[in-house]
Amino acid sequence: MQRTRCPYFMDASALHCNKRAPGSGCGAIDGFNRSHAILGASDKCIATHPSDMCVALTALDAVIHLRGPKGERQIPIAEFHRLPGETPQVDTNLQRDELIVSIDLPASPYASHSHYLKVRDRASYEFALVSVAAALELEEHRIRSARIVLGGVAHKPWLCKGVEEFLIGKTVDASLFQEASKAAVTGSKPCQYNAFKVELAKRAVTRALSIAGGIA
Ligand code: SF4
Numbered sequence: 001m002q003r004t005r006c007p008y009f010m011d012a013s014a015l016h017c018n019k020r021a022p023g024s025g026c027g028a029i030d031g032f033n034r035s036h037a038i039l040g041a042s043d044k045c046i047a048t049h050p051s052d053m054c055v056a057l058t059a060l061d062a063v064i065h066l067r068g069p070k071g072e073r074q075i076p077i078a079e080f081h082r083l084p085g086e087t088p089q090v091d092t093n094l095q096r097d098e099l100i101v102s103i104d105l106p107a108s109p110y111a112s113h114s115h116y117l118k119v120r121d122r123a124s125y126e127f128a129l130v131s132v133a134a135a136l137e138l139e140e141h142r143i144r145s146a147r148i149v150l151g152g153v154a155h156k157p158w159l160c161k162g163v164e165e166f167l168i169g170k171t172v173d174a175s176l177f178q179e180a181s182k183a184a185v186t187g188s189k190p191c192q193y194n195a196f197k198v199e200l201a202k203r204a205v206t207r208a209l210s211i212a213g214g215i216a
Helices: 053-059 161-167 174-185 196-212
Strands: 063-068 071-076 099-104 114-119 130-139 142-151
Touching (some): 053 114, 114 196, 130 196, 142 196
Antiparallel strands (some): 130 142
């Protein structure tokens, strides 16, 4: 339930924040947006999801169990957090009368070949500029399946389906991971001060995959 992070949202004296005051505008879009989203943002909000845990849970296909007056329901974590769209004030698909009662982690084929990489401005007490949860299901050195999820780049943990599909059936190799990383930032739309995140995300994906694949 960690909310997205944005200095304009936290500064109560900042006049323009659609997340804090819907319809008031977004101070970050034309402001200092170094930490903001490069993927999945809208013209209403470019804040980023700052959690590490939810990024890893997304790579592991966690299932969130909810309970409310109408009973219980389950939701995959990939569908739990929301992109900002027209309603950036709503961070998740949890209804106002629901509680999270448990989280399931299904048995995973990724346990032995996975890595979480967090890139940040300083070594502690800092949120990710970019983070990557990378996991490979290997048969010898052949990739049967992969999960790549980015943190710090979008309003929710960002599932890199393009990278995952690109890797299936191929053999673990440094140049392969470098090539695959390009798909991680497909459709990215950086702002004035955060364009560096595009290259940073690609390099972080390459490095996380190389460590997960046992070649770095
Ligand atoms: S990016 Fe989102 S949270 Fe930040 S100022 Fe804009 S609307 Fe508010």
